[in-house]
Amino acid sequence: MRDISTLSCADDLEAALREIGAERYHNLHPFHRLLHTGRLDKGQVQAWALNRYLYQSRIPMKDATLMSRITDPELRRNWLVRVLDHDGGPAGEGGIARWLKLCEWLGLDPAYVKSEQGALPATRFAVEAYVHFVRERSLLEAIASSLTELFAPGIHKERIPGMLAGYDFVSEAMMGYFRHRMDQAPRDAGFALAYVREHADTMEKRRLVCEALLFKCDVLWAQLDALHHAYVLDGGIPPGRFAPDRAMREAAA
């Protein structure tokens, strides 16, 4: 990876950001490798969906806290699209409702998922770190932390066919969330990329933009580490958190 503290122009910055994605995006995580190749059991997929709900649920809150700090109405209106995508709007349901459906189709009780009681503490800590980052850092860093969306279409392109082929309990309808994101993420990422290319106009700012993306990669990675630890490596499920039915797991193994 190139030295992120000496990036001399917007093209260098963009190249560095793409390198970070190629090396640190969570498509590379062992848990995703298992998920996308049909090697998890249903309980493990449920654990993934339920924990990921907590992440999804905080994204519009993260975007709202960002909007609350934007003085330019044009920029704020651009950012609002993300909240509409996730929460829904006059045109209908958004991504969070679609994610909840995915959970329900996987056999989870939506009320239980929404209660957040089953999610791992480490998921919560990572997700909250993201919201706090966006609340506390500069606008430039806050916007830059969304840039993992540059790499989202790639992971969805792998996930959709991989999950459909790998699991008899996964249907085309369940992939609705990801199909929507295939269009939304590039639009959002393109906007954020253009923003950081324009506004990161010093070497120090370009470094901060890269650091923000590295931070966000850590946020995503840490969530999968926690899932992998608790549900794949048998590192222990904290008391009171989602525990897949053991009998079901043994039958599937």
Place this chain on the structure above:
Amino acid sequence: MRDISTLSCADDLEAALREIGAERYHNLHPFHRLLHTGRLDKGQVQAWALNRYLYQSRIPMKDATLMSRITDPELRRNWLVRVLDHDGGPAGEGGIARWLKLCEWLGLDPAYVKSEQGALPATRFAVEAYVHFVRERSLLEAIASSLTELFAPGIHKERIPGMLAGYDFVSEAMMGYFRHRMDQAPRDAGFALAYVREHADTMEKRRLVCEALLFKCDVLWAQLDALHHAYVLDGGIPPGRFAPDRAMREAAA
């Protein structure tokens, strides 16, 4: 564990808090079981000390943010003792300096430890969640989240002889931090316990005090999960984070 939503008096509250400690305190974590019985190698003990430094370093910041919200000078002065214990004061060095010495004696470069570069992202997320909790919740909950100190003497009583017997690279001098905490923690925990016994004067407040202690147990537990995952179960060390010397590990194994 009793139902924490129906605690009818201070004695019930205290009994519930002690039950939470008996079931959820991190002395029960598998990583601590290994640490305290000589079953880790030096690199794994280094990883523990280095990550734990990040936690130690945030404790006085957490206490300062709490103090910044206390209007009663008497209560603030009582809380100040904790900052003096960790940061040091006119009488000399505090716990953070002692922890840094422990790291150095374990063969780590103190400048590297202080840079925080080697710490796991999950450690940072958990530790920051604690600081944010104390900043954002009620004073009662913030104070209650310190109550894990009720159970600290027990873990130190196990750790000091366990580490001295288990590792030829651990000396009596290195246990200085823990010996100091044997006196400090009960004094602080006694103060916080008396505070919550007096101020949690409704069922709802007693429940919130228990929830705060459960949250704090999660903060401690998640840090050990992350260590266990990265350094014991070989779940992967995130790029750029502390990697014990492989050769050293193999020699020790």
